[in-house]
Amino acid sequence: MTGVAYSLAMAGLYAVPVHIGLFTAYMLGCLAGFGVMYGLERENGAQKVFLSVAFFSLRWLAFIMAELLYDNLYSFLENTRWYRENYSPAVQASVYVGVCAFYLILFFAIMAGAVTGIVKSYVYKREPMSARELLMLSIPPVLGAAGCKIIRYYRISYLRDAGELSVAYDLLLLFYCAVAVATIVVLIVLYQRIKASQEEKLTSRFVLAQADDLKRHIEQVEGLYRDIRSLKHDMTNHVLTLERLYAAGEKKEAEDYVESLKEALVETAGDIRTGNPVTDVILREWKNTAENKGIQLQCDFQYPADADMNVFDISIILNNALQNAAENAGADGGHISVLSYRSGNAYMIEIRNSFDGELRRDRESGLPVTSKEKDGTHGYGLSNIRRIAGKYFGDIDCAAENGEFILSVMLMLQ
DSSP states (O other), X not given: OHHHHHHXXXXXXXXXXXXXXXXXXHHHHHHHHHHHHHHHOOSOHHXXXXXXXXXXXXXXXXXXXXXXXXXXXHHHHHTSHHHHHTOOHHHHHHHHHHHHHHHHHHHHHHHHHHHHHHHHHOOOTTSOOXXXXXXXHHHHHHHHHHHHHHHHHHHHHHHHHHSSOOHHHHHHHHHHHHHHHHHHHHHHHHHHHHHHHHHHHHHHHHHHHHHHHHHHHHHHHHHHHHHHHHHHHHHHHHHHHHHHHHHTTOHHHHHHHHHHHHHHHHHHHOSOOOSSHHHHHHHHHHHHHHHHTTOEEEEEOOOXXXXXXXXXXXXXXXXXXXXXHHHHSOSSSOEEEEEEEEETTEEEEEEEEEOOSOOOBOTTTOOBOOHHHHTTSOOHHHHHHHHHHHHTXXXXXXXXXXXXXXXXXXXXXX
């Protein structure tokens, strides 16, 4: 749609009887393309501005380079002995058509080379672009186009005064245009590498955070086992104490002692039992976090103990999913539910949370666009859950219905 808008705008400007310079025409064509681009998708307007500016500069520079070579080739052919000896309207027309074909092929080659290099390196095209980045990236294309415009103006003035081409001047202008094109391409490649480096740092930070979470969970599991061992160690004393109380006929004191012992056992065991101590600790921790925010968390999760599955992978799924749920459930009255079930070798994890917003998806990944991504940082939660699901030949699905956000994770068990 953007390409069609640009083509129609350029064709319309060509048909206008009023003379419009090429520099202005290319600018208007790119403005029309930007209008369609932004009208169809209003996200990340800064990046659309930069792409329009970069294309305008490349279009102008490619035209100047092709024009220079066209003029010099035509001048060279006109001054050859063959052309003078065989001059005729047919020969003149043939030379003109041949040189025009050379111009079009050359122009296409320059544009195709530059655009191909940009497209291959432009991996993070969905990443937000800040105003500072837009300014930094737009200055070289603008300066390149403006400088070329000024030099071309003096070139035309020289042609009018001297009546002939200056090969040295044209070579200098050609070199300037080539450097400007290369600068735009290299600038975009370097920018994408910087983005890649930033993503690697964010990924490393995320992995470190996951490692810290796992360390904390392990410490809590160790504490849980210490409490259990302590209870086992003291169980003989508890039994002996109860025997003495009953033997002495102190039934009321014995019943109170039993109640105290039951409370200690319940506190140690907890109210969430999933079949794995790591997932027990994770879910208890998130339940406490949710309750502190006024969010009700219900759990009907069972760990597939009989399956060949790494509990660390499940911990990544639960931690990321519950973090997203806790951030979006809303405080005081929100709710979260965690459910798991099996059907054959398919293991399903379903996490629901209250949600009153609008679900917006990234066009490429299909994942919801999170508030983290809008702020310029990466929301790695859902992408990491999908990565873990893919490890077990599964996938994830996200939906919003009846005031709830529903995350479904499918894992195929061996």
